[in-house]
Amino acid sequence: MSALHLTLKVWRQKNNQDKGKLETYKVDANEHMSFLEMMDVLNQNLVENKQEPVAFDHDCREGICGACSMVINGRPHGPNGGTTTCQLHMRHFKDGDTITVEPFRAKSFPVVKDLVVDRSSFDRIIQAGGFISVNTGQAMDGNAIPIDKDTASKSFDAAACIGCGACVAACPNGSAMLFTSAKVSHLGLLPQGEVEHLRRVQNMVNQMDLEGFGFCSNVGACEAECPKEISLENIARMNRAFIGSSLTADY
DSSP states (O other): OOEEEEEEEEEEOSSTTSOOEEEEEEEEEETTSBHHHHHHHHHHHHHHTTOOOOOOOOSOSSSSSOOOOOEETTEETOSSTTOOGGGOBGGGSOTTOEEEEEOOOOTTSOEEETTEEOOHHHHHHHHHHOSOOOOOSSOOOTTSSOOOHHHHHHHHHHHTOOOOOHHHHHOTTOBOHHHHHHHHHHHHTSHHHHTTHHHHHHHHHHHHHHTTOBOOOOOOHHHHHOTTOOOTHHHHHHHHHHHHHHTOSOO
16 A cells, blocks of 8 residues: 655635635545545544644535535646546555645635535526426336437436536636536437427526626537536537527527
8 A cells, every 4th residue: 555645735715705825734645545535634634633624525425426526736626537526546646746626716606615615506507497397197108208319328428417517617717508508408308308498498598697607618628627528519509509599489
């Protein structure tokens, strides 16, 4: 088991009104730890020295929930592609490394404390249209509505989005287009969601703009840093649908 002696520069901020700054810490870890386990070791050290631990979000620690939002050495979720922070292991770092850990930075993701940001803006985008309005009753047989394989695959690929916000943190404009388009594609590609597709696109894009997210300028950093590798094709698909819905009087 290889020991790693690391220097951490961690963003500390009491609240959204506090200016905040990077604090330097020393921590010993081993290569088999996940990044969050290393942060646990840091916090244990701080508690033992009667210092306030670093606040950071986490839940499943299995790359499912998207809560583990950190910018590590300038990259959302760290240096590995298709990987969340909780799935990043310390074997990808070297003994003596200096690691800078910051929160996701975007106007629409205000800092709550330290590495924790408020991503409720994503929730409000979902509430604006990320659902299907159907009558309740007995569930239909799974094969009752035929869906071709290509369409189903595109929908499932878009549904892989975990709403972590890495796309926003990576975008120089702080755009949420990849997130919003993934949710629009996930539902709109399927027959059950096609009925209100145009209304959904309008409502979710309008809410996205109200939340203060920036415009997409096709930099592509969102796709590159997305831990679930959501495709930019979803943005193009949503743009076509948005333009179409804007030209349609009744949606």
